[in-house]
Amino acid sequence: MKKRILVTTAAATLAASVLIVPAAWAAPGVVTAGTAISVGSAPIDVAFSPDGTHAYVTNYDSNTISFINAGNDEVYDSLELPGSPRSIAISPDGGTAYVTMPAAEGVAIIALDTGAVGTLKVFGNPTSVAFSPLGNVAYVTNEFDSTVAVIDVAEGRVVDTIPVGLEPRDVAFSPDGAVAYVANYGAATVSVIDTQGAAVSKTIDLESSRTSAVAFAPNGETAYVSHEMGGVSIIDVATATYSGAGFAAGGSPSAVAVSPDGNSVYVTNRSDNTVSVFDVASNSVTETVGVGFEPLAVAFSPTGTVAYVVNISDYTVTPLTRTFSSNATASVSSAVTPGIFTTWLSDVNFEAVPFSHAEQTTTSGALLVVDDQTGLLAGWNVTLQSSALVWTSPSASVNAARDIPAGNLTVAPANEVSNVAGEPFSGASLGGSAALDSAVSVLSAPAGAGSGSYELALAFSLAIPANAPTGNYAGTLTTTFAAAP
DSSP, X not given: OOEEEEEEOOOBOOOOOEEEOOOOOSSOOEEEEOOOEEOSSSEEEEEEOTTSSEEEEEETTTTEEEEEEXXXXXXXXXXXXXXXXXXXXXXXXXXXXXXXXXXTTEEEEEETTTTEEEEEEOOSOEEEEEEOTTSSEXXXXXXXXXXXXXXXXXXXXXXXXXXXXXXEEEEEEOTTSSEEEEEETTTTEEEEEETTTTEEEEEEEOSSSOEEEEEEOTTSSEEEEEETTSOEEEEETTTTBOOSOEEOOSSSEEEEXXXXXXXXXXXXXXXXXXXXXXXXXXXXXXXXXEXXXXXXXXXXXXXXXXXXXXXXXXXXXXEEEEEOOTTSOOOOOEEEOOOOEEEEEOOEEEOOOOOOSSOEEEEEEEEEXXXXXXXXXXXXXXXXXXXXXXXXXXXBOXXXXXXXOGGGEEEEEOSOOEEEEESOOOSEEXXXXXXXXXXXXXXXXXXXXXXXXXXXXXXXXXXXXXXXXXXXXXXXXXXXXXXXX
């Protein structure tokens, strides 16, 4: 008889914009407002695609999203939603948008290539949403419940709820994804979420009330938090402390955004109809730019050449461009776009053995292939796990008691890891024999390594119980990976 293990392989696309930015400019430059772009009724938030070619604006009163061509600042399409949209986030691969709908107590999940809209219930007045840098999870702030909902993106469901401060209004992930900061409007605090443990590790008290928005610098060293009753607080991310550093903005600061080069911070001043431009190098506000009526949100394009400001009361978006004086050095930039992570295992086929009153052991080999082409240096961990081997026979009915337990199948390395392409392997591989009734790590790379293609020959052994009846035995051997083991 021939015994066959059926193999399920798992592969995932890890995509995020990776920008090579220029060195600091010699002068802060001049920020100018362009011609206003008319959008839907009561626009409230804006986000760019990872490649910077498109922007998406949520229109609260008209229940729509406006699609903008960022190349010519023109609206080319709109999409109706099943509820009033508030916050929008675009997945790192650019394929999906998540939009909070507070009144509908849910999140709209939009396939941007087709315009298909799905919904996910997230109770507690969902306000803001953000994807992790790898795009595998999304966080949603629930203002009424004072919680953050954790969405597993692949499964499309809420898998956890994290208690935070009073009335959370905004959430942002650090560039490395290790922490997320939550701005608690009703508590004048920032909740620091350890994303590995999915729990608040620290609460940072701020001096000013009505904490409304938070944004990280691209290097992950600093976070900026706006307050509707004051200015902007600056947090040291390494120590998660606020020492009183910050700067004054205009009236009713609402949103905050940091340029991709980390040199500038834009703050929308809702009651002044302006944007404050903070120059990081000089630690001062160098410009105040007039925009539309009641600016509520701001986002930089991935290249930093333009920022879009959403004006809720005149239904427009104001483009802001930054030019530099003649004594400033010219910018030089390039982009490196990521590929995908793939893992594959050949079928495990055991030779047939004769019926026996004694336990028997049969062996087989298979080849594991791992190829990290993301360029994210996030690290990875590949595991194997088997189901029970289910017995079937044409001459007898199914009998689960005759199945071979998953623990009877073991795996061991047959030789050393082979480096096929890319960086030399510097991770860890399976050290010895292990039963596959639970997930077993067979190959892993730490953060900062693993950008290569690798092969590992594996030796499998199956213990066939005494008096195992004649027939076929087949199970499922699942190969999975996780980022940053």
